[in-house]
Amino acid sequence: MKEQPIPERLQISPFLVFFMVMSIQIGIGVLGYQRIIAMDAGYDAWISILFAGGCIHVIIWMIYKICDTAGGDIVTAHKYIAGNFIGKALSAIFIGYFILFSLTVLRTFIEVIQVWMFPEINTFWFAFAFMALCVYIIFGGFRTVVGISFFGLVLPAYLILTFGWAIKFSNFYNLLPIWDHSIKELLTASYHMSLTFIGFESIIFFYPFIKEPKKSQKWAHLAVLTTTLIYTTLAIITFAYFSEEQLSKQIWASLTMWKIVEMPFVERFEYIGIANWNLIILPNVCISVWIVSRLIKRVFNIRQKVGVFFIVAVVLFMIIFLDTRDKINMLNDSVGKMGFIFTFIYIPLLFAAVMIAKKLKRGKKK
Amino acid sequence: MKNKRIKEDIQHKEWEQSFIKSKDFKKIFYYNQKTDVRFGLTFMATLIDENIIQDGILPNLLEDEFREIEDIKQLVPVADVQVCDDPSLIEQKLMNGYVMLTIETELKHFGFIAAQKEIVRGLSQPEVEFSVIGPKEAFVESMGQNLNLIRKRLPVKELIIEEFTLGSLSKTSVAMLYMENITNEDNINTVRQRLKNVKFDAITDSSYIVQLISDNSNSPFPQLLDTERPDRVAGILAEGKIAIVVDGSPHVLITPTTLVEFFSSFEDYFLNWILSSFFRLIRLFAVAFSILVTPIYVATLSYHYELIPKDLMSTLITSRREIPLPPILEALFLELTIELLREAGARLPTKVGQTIGIVGGIVIGTASVEAGLTSNVLLIIVALAALASFTTPVYRMGNTIRLLRFPFLFFAELWGLLGIVFCFCVLLTHLTRLTSLGRPFLEPLYPPRVVDMKDALIRLPFEKQSRRPIYLRTKKPIRFSKKKAKKQKDIDE
Amino acid sequence: MKKLLLICLVLLLSGCVDKEILDDINIEVGVGYDLAEDPKDKYRGTILFQEFQPDKSVINRTFSGNGKLRQDLIIDVTRQSSEPVVTGGLKVAVFGPKISKLGIYDLIDSFQRDPSIGARVFVITSEDKAEDLLKGEYGTRGNSTYIYNLIQHNIEHRDIPKTNLHLAFRNYHERGRDMFLPRLKKIANDKVELIGISLFEKDKEVDILPLEDLFFFKLLVDKYSEGNFDVQLKKGDLAAIKSIKSTHKIKITDNHAAININIEGIVREYTGTKLTTAVVKDVEKKLEKKVERECLKLLKKFQELGVDPVGLGQIKKTQHRNFDYKKWEDDYKTLGFEVKCNVNIEETGIIE
Incomplete structure (x- = not known):
């Protein structure tokens, strides 16, 4: 049973992987990761970001190796090591993970809106409109999803510059002395940082859609590198802007930093920033919903269009029950943990399994 | 044998039956005294240039050695002379402004002589895409004239003109133009196929074609660029795009096109690249x-x-x-x-339209501010927005932009x-x-x-544009070869 | 299309959020807090609104209320106001003398918690009741704009160190650093004046730095980019130095703080006969001496008061790993200071 290759007109150029990876990585976490990592490693936490970023390169390398060896996405890889039925069963687990992922991102974003802009905005109806837009995007096919990822990264890129205003009120001596924390603390911070980094593992799902996938590997690495640098820079500015105890109170440190921005025509920037964040969140949700619908199609042989509606229905149903900060936090934590397990434990295991399977199959042929 | 002949006769009469009701249907018989041939001319008087019959056809047929239909090819000094024996063509030919020639002895053969009356408006200046610099010719309503304007600018044999007749009632001639050695074959086939598939009875303008062959007809965005400038058409043909000329329409369609093309005026190419880049950015900002x-x-x-x-704050609150109203x-x-x-201005004659603009702009605006219906800040904003929307060089896109504001308001x-x-x-x-x-x-x-x-x-300088746009997937991606290895010049050399 | 319309309609009906239309709200632009006379309530607050006249002049409107929480005040004021009260436009927050001595943390904290309040709000203390300060009539553009601009340009060109809500909050939370706030006084119904800086220990005001000390205070805690100072010379001549740029470097070893201050400036005015190089040297010397003396005095004063607005503790922390804040509190009491100043006068104006 040979899988049908993806026709070329549906595939994307290798360099677009750069935008895909970055736009799914940068999402809701950027708004408040500084506090979480500073809790463990204090103002040395930027080292942890670099370390976590470094680890991810290894995982990316593994992902490409897995996909290259199995010749397809994760479903193919599962079939490659465990046969058709178990392979599909293994793949089905990720349907749940990515549904939860999109749910978390969307709900947390709505929470930000509710806290910062419109306390009365109706969670369900905003989610409904948002998901309707997602359906419209996904029905345009993978290329449209990538297109939105591209714009979702390029258009709001100017937001990075707005953090420059904070520099005037920063004290970079805050970061001194460097290396004031133990390795263990730094590693714990790295672990927490990895939650902000997750998302790049989606490569393993859309790998067959890349034209000349091998060429795209360097773009994936470059994307992770850029994200790491952005996160590090932002963290350093944040650490300089806040005092340590003050930061520990800021749930959304990045948003709070926008309060200092003042332009001749705009007195307060955070409202513009949050509105713009809609464009950054959109690819996050779209890519994950697309991945789930693709998985459903591959595992259960259900048409992708039907799958999309199913996911949207599930997300909209579940979002009604997420009404308090505690529940949202719990969801965030558990999705973060799942993501960590998936990327940093499961993928290396899968990598090992694929390598072993490859050796065995080669042995059989001889 | 006889039976068949009668049948044909009846058929003959039948097509005449429907024609005869029209007052412009003329059938006149003549007699050539030299050869004793009686022949008839059938034509639609409204479509025919009488002078051609008077000066070009009749003198020769009446006075020269005219024996059989085939002779007209030598006798009549008109380029488009055909002889055929298919009665089903009669209607089409008559309606296209041909004079039908019949001889009593040869019932199965018909001669057709082109004698169309061409009513062509004189060339005028482009109105929508006017530019201060550059050519001032614009397309007119005649396809022949338009093709002439294009062909003149691209006098090479590679420029292919394919013709179609579309519309079950209007029988509009539509021509597809492309450069055979440049344009992508898939694109040509797609356009050809789409034109052939057009099912509509009366196509009176190129706008019909725009809507009929668009990829997504439910989009407010035009997906074919229309232009009234022959120089623009020549330019895009050289890039490897396809032009569609519709008879009776002074607008030529260009496909495939992209969003940014709608914001580039052809005048951009007449200006220095720094200026034109600046203007393009201004236009984008305006939109x-x-x-x-x-x-x-x-x-x-x-x-x-x-x-x-x-x-x-004080300005806004006081205003x-x-x-x-909220x-x-x-x-x-x-x-x-x-x-x-805008609507009123567009529907009224120019002079009245201007008055309406002034009356509307000044009187209504000031009055509504004074009456306290709108704030003067908003009046400035809306007026500026309206002004900015007029900077779009393509009218069709301007309309889209007018519409887009409303969902955003919602x-x-x-x-x-x-x-x-x-x-x-x-x-x-x-x-x-x-x-x-x-194409995206x-x-x-x-x-x-x-x-x-x-x-x-x-828009970068022309020397930088040595390649045709990638998305057109042209057969010849390179426009001209760049000079290699330019010697590096030093100061004062 | 029908579906689209239906979606739009549903969204319009159910998705709408509460509007705050600009001219239908009362924007709080200034707020003042005093200690309540009635001990049952914690404080008495005054909210300042602006009312714009058709000719764009501003009428100041104040409403007062009592309460235990910041929210109580808004509820109180809403009862008197014709339109809903919103806090997003806050520019100035004033604390009266009694309440600043008792502690203002709760109120500042509620500012930080409120997402609608910006970071550039100026928090100030007042010599007399905050209510009175806000009830003046300063300038034509409204009291809050007046006070805001007053402090803003004094930060940019004069002797107030950089301050705003964010910085006050940061200093408050920084371990080994204390908060300070500018202090204002109403001197007439249409006049308000800057009179110094309030020094805080945690959230309680402990002392007031008079105007004369501000130049040296700013040298210690902030950078000058455009300052002014007059130097008295021996013969009774005066030299005005402008465009002062300053930086400071602080190095703290175990029990000793070495403070290096660098000043660059231009002599703008001189009342003596001739401004020779020797005089310029003299000006430099005089200024160096004065800065060293005064700064040392200030540092000693802070030490006595047990406050640390310069942030010596934090600076020591950045220079030493495994810093112990507990120990620092004792160390600070015995810390020795050494102030070194270096003045460099670059220009002497367009005449010699």
């Missing part, structure tokens, strides 16, 4: 401004008072103090007024700035999904192609 500024006003005033700088209604009121003015009212960004996302998705002839409409923005950026948002 964004025109769409977004009123929604931003509504959003800020309805939801985000925090954003307003403290120095501007809105007496106004009973910002959204205020904005809608003014926007609709402007739309009314969302601004709904969720403030967040709504504007949301609506922008919808628009972005729509544009990303849109294709023109199967947003190119070179997405898929991002740096090479094509040279002639998109900005």
